[in-house]
Amino acid sequence: MTNKEKYMAELRNQHPDDPEEFLEFCSVFHDYNKAKKYGDILYTCTTYADIANKAVRLMYINGDIDDTRAKSEKFLNLLMPLACLDTKGNGHAAVYHVKQMLDTTNAREERKRLEAERRKIWQASQKGANTQPTVPFSKIIIEITDPESMRLFIAFLQSAGTKFSVTENRFFHGLTATDRPKECIAIEEASPWLFRAFTDLQLHCPDAATWIYSFQSDWITRDGITLSETVELIQQELS
Known part of the structure; x- marks a missing residue:
């Protein structure tokens, strides 16, 4: 049994009512609550542009995926069943919108700012501990x-x-x-x-x-x- 198979089996035991598509999505993050948060956002997406700008953008800014995964058809295909698209989703078609989002918005700058804020919080905690x-x-x-x-x-x-x-x-x-x-x-x-x-x-x-x-x-x-x-x-x- 592979790492993913073992993790998926544990998820099925803990959340038997969740659809298989969502459990597959969870396996990307190895964090059920984080996946649930993103899944709730995906449920509000009705277009590929929504998926790119509302869901993928947030995952990227939070540092949960990088450029390569954000533009991966395989990864995007995991997101399609969780969105409310009029037709069956296609990761290949969504790649264009993700690339456009990364190239035309300030997602990369926001990602860097968030990492810098986390660094400042850590540094402040060091000073606050008087150590x-x-x-x-x-x-x-x-x-x-x-x-x-x-x-x-x-x-x-x-x-x-x-x-x-x-x-x-x-x-x-x-x-x-x-x-x-x-x-x-x-x-x-x-x-x-x-x-x-x-x-x-x-x-x-x-x-x-x-x-x-x-x-x-x-x-x-x-x-x-x-x-x-x-x-x-x-x-x-x-x-």
Whole structure:
């Protein structure tokens, strides 16, 4: 059973009356309440433009999806059954409206402002606690399903003197083909190092695009994200 299958099974047990289409949508965020909030907005959408400007825009600004996922036909097809369209929805047709929204509105600027506000809140909490300010915490956790890829990546981390650990992680439940708990690599490093390393991964390691990432900091946690989303979050930490 894959991670998604296990999560979906748990959702079905907890919410047996919810339609399968909504549970599929929940699997994107791994957060039922967050998905419910977005689902309520999608229910008010009657056109592709509505979906782009009311629902996708908010998901993007909140940092729950990146540019790549926002413009993904596969992702948009998950949204179609939750909207009130006159005809059966088509993700391909909705892509145009999402691209137009990203290019003609201030969604990207709003996203950056929200991240900056979260950063300020964290900094204020440090001062309010009357403690010595600490360096913002950040960690990247990676599930690598291919043993050889994991071995090579560990060797790279060791040669770079990187702080990392290999452990079963709470974000990636499930079993391997041999019924052993899945192992993940947890990396805790300074953002400049992470940016250089993960940009290099994008350029020189095609397998890295198939891995599953989790990003954590003092003001944000994102699970089940892509490599491109991970790099974007690291960039935000450096801004």
